[in-house]
Amino acid sequence: MKSGFIAVVGRPNVGKSTLTNKLVNEKVAIVSDKAGTTRDSIKGILNHGGNQYIFIDTPGIHKPKHLLGEHMTNVAVRSLKEVEVIMFVLDGSQEISTGDKYVMDRILEADKTPRILIVNKIDKMSDEEIKVKKAEIEEKLGTFDRIVELSAEYSIGMYRVIEAIDPFLEEGVMYYPEDMYTDMPTYKVICEIVREKILTRTRDEIPHSIAIEIINVERRPNGKDKFDINIYVERNSQKGIIIGNRGEMLKEVGTEARKDIEELLGKKIYLNLWVKVKEKWRKKKPFLKEMGYYMEEE
Numbered sequence: 035m036k037s038g039f040i041a042v043v044g045r046p047n048v049g050k051s052t053l054t055n056k057l058v059n060e061k062v063a064i065v066s067d068k069a070g071t072t073r074d075s076i077k078g079i080l081n082h083g084g085n086q087y088i089f090i091d092t093p094g095i096h097k098p099k100h101l102l103g104e105h106m107t108n109v110a111v112r113s114l115k116e117v118e119v120i121m122f123v124l125d126g127s128q129e130i131s132t133g134d135k136y137v138m139d140r141i142l143e144a145d146k147t148p149r150i151l152i153v154n155k156i157d158k159m160s161d162e163e164i165k166v167k168k169a170e171i172e173e174k175l176g177t178f179d180r181i182v183e184l185s186a187e188y189s190i191g192m193y194r195v196i197e198a199i200d201p202f203l204e205e206g207v208m209y210y211p212e213d214m215y216t217d218m219p220t221y222k223v224i225c226e227i228v229r230e231k232i233l234t235r236t237r238d239e240i241p242h243s244i245a246i247e248i249i250n251v252e253r254r255p256n257g258k259d260k261f262d263i264n265i266y267v268e269r270n271s272q273k274g275i276i277i278g279n280r281g282e283m284l285k286e287v288g289t290e291a292r293k294d295i296e297e298l299l300g301k302k303i304y305l306n307l308w309v310k311v312k313e314k315w316r317k318k319k320p321f322l323k324e325m326g327y328y329m330e331e332e
């Protein structure tokens with residue numbers, strides 16, 4: 035068998051998580067239309083044709099404005115050094131930008147690792163535009179071992195990704211058991227479910243200002259387990275928005291999140307959500323550490 039680790043990198047919002055989920059056929063990473071949705075590296079595991087492909091979905095690489103952003107970019111850049119193949123994802127419907135060049139420079143630092151360029155979102159492009167884009171890529175960014183155009187959202191051209199990776203995988207071992215499709219611990223998946231429900235309902239700074247923490251789980255062998263979860267925001271005004279008019283928004287978030295968590299755990303639960311203000315938490319090392327958004331070497 036062949037196996038290997040494949041980093042999925044690119045600017046924020048280009049569709050890295052959508053692509054990873056589609057490749058693995060499971061929802062391993064939350065997706066939203068807000069840049070900066072993914073904050074940590076997440077492994078999505080695919081067993082196919084006797085091979086094991088371990089995709090590492092990473093946070094969008096960007097010029098950081100605070101410690102959290104620094105951590106996110108560090109996580110992505112670090113992953114480049116730990117893989118057999120790098121997949122650089124672009125939003126084909128947008129101009130190639132200095133942000134993309136910044137990502138390319140980081141990839142070039144990984145030296146000889148094979149690189150595949152993914153032109154995503156071709157559902158928004160004409161055939162002519164795709165042709166022009168592919169020519170422009172090598173001119174503006176440099177050379178790639180393969181260029182693959184696809185639409186992750188609409189599952190167009192997904193098989194080409196596997197075809198492009200296969201020549202670069204080496205004989206190896208099965209790193210993960212066959213029934214495992216992510217390495218994310220359940221408590222983290224639960225937090226991400228809650229975060230996703232808020233991201234889809236908010237805009238501007240709020241999606242970036244949210245952190246989620248499970249503060250208590252009460253196990254009840256003869257009844258429903260009770261989960262208490264904190265939603266941290268940076269300002270009082272944000273707290274008001276998340277709670278909503280007469281608590282409407284928090285209620286909606288709670289109902290939707292509870293349903294997804296129940297499906298994940300295969301049992302009914304009670305879910306209590308609490309909104310707390312932690313001023314400027316994205317710039318505070320101890321809090322970031324507590325939330326798992328900071329590593330010792332950073």
Ligand SMILES: Nc1nc2c(ncn2[C@@H]2O[C@H](COP(=O)(O)OP(=O)(O)OP(=O)(O)O)[C@@H](O)[C@H]2O)c(=O)[nH]1
Pocket residue numbers: 044045046047048049050051052053064065066067068069070071072073092093094095154155156157158184185186187188
């Ligand atoms: N039209 C179109 N939209 C897509 C496609 N793939 C992803 N999207 C949308 O693009 C947005 C961003 O997708 P994500 O998968 O969260 O992007 P990401 O690169 O992981 O984003 P970050 O976590 O910010 O780095 C979402 O609204 C997706 O639905 C595609 O093939 N076509």
